[in-house]
Amino acid sequence: MTVSERSRAVRLLKWAALTVIAVELLLVATRVLDLGDAVIIAIGLEALCGVLALSLAVTARVMYRRLRQAGVGRWDAFLQAASGVLPRPMVTLLRHELGGLVSMILLLRRRKDVPAGATVIRYGAAHKAFLLVMIVLTPVEIVLVELLVPWAWLRIGLLVLAAFGLEWLFGFFSGVHTRPHYVDAHRLVLRTGHLAAVSVDVSSIRAVRREIHDKYKGLVSVKDDVVAVPGMSGTALTVTLEPGTPVRVQGRGTVHAREVRFDADDLDAAIRSIRERAGSLDGR
16 A cells, blocks of 8 residues: 555544544434443544554554655654655645744744855845834734723633734744755755755756746745745846756655746855855856
8 A cells, every 4th residue: 555545544534533422422312322331333433544644654654764765854754754644735734834833933943954065145124124124013913902892702712812922923934944945065945934945956056047037936946847936035046957857846746947036135145055065066
């Protein structure tokens, strides 16, 4: 059984277990089924789900180790391994919530998720300015809600939403600050905080140049053999690759591309850093 088949089997069994338990409760309530028999059936279903879930966990661990051996970072390897065994919505939730928490911890410890010896390429100045404004405004919104909303139940609901939003904003700010782009002797890694990451082997880079593109939507764009990690105003740098170069995209696996596009705070410094690591380029 493949990983996807096992994952589907776990989901089907979970739904089947919930359905069977609901039917059992009805049968027990109407005294058609004995309570002891109902408990035994429920335990059996959960045990089967547990065995399959354990199998998926072992598979994910093997995938994680292989990715780490291939030089993939801990966070990216974790997400790729999770993507192989978990439904996409659950992986997205992990990326947002767990990623934000880890980023906040890194920020408080004044650390960055960058390997030793790598050259940092900063990005996201506009992102961080916008996020700081939103973070400052959130407490003001909370005060206004307390003063203007007369219903306690609505105030509590809005307060919970505001707290959740504040946590997400600070997590994203922390991610952009602690997870910069970087280039080392092996790969160029481009990121949008903990939400997106793209990596390509430095040996595949043929040129790097200024080139503005501003029609992208989303965190990562993969289209026409071009992988883009846009900033708030699109991309300003283009890295030319060998045709058909494998590019690892967080959450999507490996795609093949001829160009990678991204944004940076200091374009000249980014170009110099990539050229130094990639060796002899054509100077464009």
